[in-house]
Amino acid sequence: MRSLPFLNVPIVQAPMSAATTPQLVAAVSNAGGLGSLPGGYDEPQTIRERIAQTRALTDRPFAVNLFVDTAYDAPASDDALLRAHERLRPYRDELGIPHPAEPARSGLAFAQQFAVVLEARPAVFSFTFGIPDADALRACRDAKIFTIGTAKTVDEAIAIERAGIDAVCMQGYEAGGHHGSFLAPLDDSLIGTVALVSQAVDAVSIPVLAAGGIGDGRAVAAVLALGATAAQVGSAFLLSDESAVPPPYRRVLASDAVRRTTLTRVFSGKHARGVRNRFINEMTDAEDIAPYPQQHWLTRDIRTAATAQDRPEFLSLWTGQAVALAEPLPAAEIVARLMAGARTAAAHAVEALSTA
Amino acid sequence: MRSLPFLNVPIVQAPMSAATTPQLVAAVSNAGGLGSLPGGYDEPQTIRERIAQTRALTDRPFAVNLFVDTAYDAPASDDALLRAHERLRPYRDELGIPHPAEPARSGLAFAQQFAVVLEARPAVFSFTFGIPDADALRACRDAKIFTIGTAKTVDEAIAIERAGIDAVCMQGYEAGGHHGSFLAPLDDSLIGTVALVSQAVDAVSIPVLAAGGIGDGRAVAAVLALGATAAQVGSAFLLSDESAVPPPYRRVLASDAVRRTTLTRVFSGKHARGVRNRFINEMTDAEDIAPYPQQHWLTRDIRTAATAQDRPEFLSLWTGQAVALAEPLPAAEIVARLMAGARTAAAHAVEALSTA
Known part of the structure; x- marks a missing residue:
């Protein structure tokens, strides 16, 4: 097995924007795994502060994760953006919040977020939605920052290896949150973890992490058997003491509704897996959804208000397909x-096979 | 582990209508696994003959598999059926085959197929798309035929156990061919194997088989680690010497196209996973697709002609997501x-975990 120098146990905590705290990252790293601090939706200064907060809690390596913006869809025209904004008015009315005169827009830029990573030099820089440019990757190598890309297909894994990235996380169909395919349409990039991991292991020589549907130790053993170097686990930490998941989200995660997840682009413009709810059901066929990341910023005030008002029917309840096993x-x-x-x-599998 | 009396090795060959021969079934059973003879699309007399042919090749137990018809969608009206039939005319023109004056219809009935199973008494009767009625299940018990149902969700596994069925095969998202959900819409029933199996193992006390994306021994070990009693393997046998897969289908399976599978209802009216091809791409958004099983009979002459003319672009190229590993x-x-x-x-997983 290709080993990863920063792991004492083969567990990586997936970067989850709604759930991850410096406390969660540090706890996983202190336990011998690798915690991951998500920064994709954060201002550079926020990323800087959260890295510092994490460092105050652990001396162990951890990852900072960003969304690469090389593969974004073309942005919506002003008219289309206005229509997508207008489509949300009934939800604002129902929540009793103002409908802004102008559509909300992002002020974030990958380059500025990445500059903070370079400056802070975490042990690991992980990313999704694409491959950073050669300059960024060279800067990581020079700064001795280990890089982990995210792939949904064997072709993407090969592209990541060829770019000189140090490891690849294969994200299976089961995974919660955003699905980061970047070379082919999502429809051709949804491959279940059990089929995906071994094919990637055969195709690249860099270490392969496995993500998607890994809800408990049985699945960790399963992906190691498939040839993964480590399991990237998200949903299993959603209910952890250190998770920042707000009460309405947490309540849904502990209910039977959690068995009905779906891939939807209604919240951010890019497909992500979460618990099916009213907002998804009503908006799925809407034509007026802005591309990623514009839709994220358009819907943000609704999600903020829904959290405050305890209305999970309007929240992005990101989770993978094995969250029912979370404790x-x-x-x-x-x-x-x-x-x-x-x-x-793993011992059980060995025994079952030895008596056969 | 809950054992299955008919297995010396924890491998079940999935019933695949295009590929399975009595030779394949017998070879797998003779090797200590369980071969499965598909009968869902066959006349009773054909099923009877194929059981006899299999018995001539093995004394070991094998399964006969049927499609339960309790959960079919409402059939198309005569008008809708005629439109679905008419929609296929251009393909018949292109293949140079006659366009029948009347839409083809099935003459098959589950009751008559099942009567052959009862009469022949194979060791195992497996089925998909639903649960046979109580009389049929009682008849199996009386005849000492072991029953295996197919489920795509934990709820379906529980329903199968409650009906008194002896074991359940959990079919993950990765699986090739038809997807047999029957209690909820398919959209809510597509769960990756690695997430699905353990949740089913926890929910029922009957033995759980795992199907979907199990392409080689690594995945067999993986599903045993997840708690499955055995792995049901389809695609891994598609290229076997005993497979009846015709040359154009076999050629596609050995090509890179095999990495792009999709779930489609254009061939049979029910979603099934196969290699994306021209017929799928052109027909996917067509409104004129008859419900299962009507569309299967409507498209049959096209598939027969496409096979004879070596035109895989019109074939249902059923396969799972790990077929690239098939030999x-x-x-x-x-x-x-x-x-x-x-x-x-499995030994590798134990070692990776022991050094951690």
Whole structure:
């Protein structure tokens, strides 16, 4: 197995924008795994502060994750953006919040976010939605920052290896949150984890992480059997003590509704997996959805108000397909259970095969 | 692990209508697994003959598989059926075959197919698309025929257990061919194998088989780690020496096109996974597709002609997402490699976890 120098246990905590706190990142890294701080939706100064907060809690390596913007869809025209904005008016009315005269727009730029990463030099820089340009990757190598790309197909894994990136995280169909395909349309890039991981392991020589549907130790053992170097786990930490998931979101995650997730672009303009709710059902066929990341900024005030008003029907309830296995425990205990469960499951597989 | 009395090795060959021969079924059973003879699209007399042919090649247990018809969609009206029939005229013109005056219709009935199973008494009766009625299940118990249902969700697994069925095969999103959800719409029933299997194992006490994306021994070890009693493997046998897959289909399976599969209802009216081709791309948005099984009979002459004329662009090229791992070998050798690969993979997982 290709080893990763920063892992004592083969567990990476997935960067989850709604859930991740410096406390969660540090707890996973302190437990021997790799915590990941998401920064894709954050101002450079916020990323800087959260890195500092994490460093105050751990001396161990952790990752900072950004969204690469090389593969964005063409932005909406002003007219289309206005229509997408207008389409949201009924939800603002229902929530009793003002309908802004102008559509909200992002002020974020990858280059400025990335500059903070370079300056802060975390042990690992991970990214999704594409491949940073050669200058950025060279800067990481010069700064001795280990890089991890995200791929949804074997072709994307090969492109990531060829770009000189140090490892690749294969994101299976089961995964919660955004799906980061960048070389082919999403329809051709949805491959289940059990089929995806081994094919990627065969196609590249850099270490392969596996993500998507890894809900407990049994699945950690499964992806190691498939040839992954480590499991990237998101949903299993959503209910952790250190998770920032707000109460309405947490309540849905603990309910049976969690078994019905879907891939939707109604919240951000890019497909992401979350629990099916009223906003998804009503908006799915709407033509007036702006491309990523514009839709994210258009819907942000609605999600903020829905959180404050305890209305999960308007929230992006991102989660993977195995979240029903998640437990409300300290993150360190979750890591320990993942490892204990993985050891039991792997031993079980060996035994089942030895008697056959 | 809950054991299955008819398995010496934890490998079930999936019933694949285009590929399965009595030779394939017998070879897998003779190798200690369980071969499965598909009968869903066959006349009762054909099923009877194929069971006899299989028995001439093996004394070991094997399964006969049927499509349960309890959960079919409402049939198309005569007008809609005629429109779906007419929609296919350009393909018949292109293939130079006659356009029938009347839409083709099925003369098959589950009750008559099932009567053959009861009469022949195979060791195992497996089925998909629903749950046979209580009389049929009682008849299986009385005849000491072991029953295996197919589920795509935990709710369906629970329903299968409650009906008194002996085991359940959990069919993950990755699976090739038809997807047999019957309690919820397909959109809410597409769960990746790695997320699905453990949740089903926790929810029922009958043995759980795992299907979907199991392309080689690594994936066999993976699903055993997830808690499955056995792996149901389809695509890995598609290129076997005993497979009946016709030359144009086989050629596509050995090409890079095989990485782009999709779920489509254009061939049968029910969603099934196959290699994306021209017929799928052109017909996907067509409104004039008859419900299952009517569309299957409407398109049958086109598929027959396309096979004869070596035109894979009009064929239903059913396969799962891991078929790129399939090898052209005798089925017995495939079973042996699956087992050897599984043992290596499980031992690898144990070692990776022991050093952590």
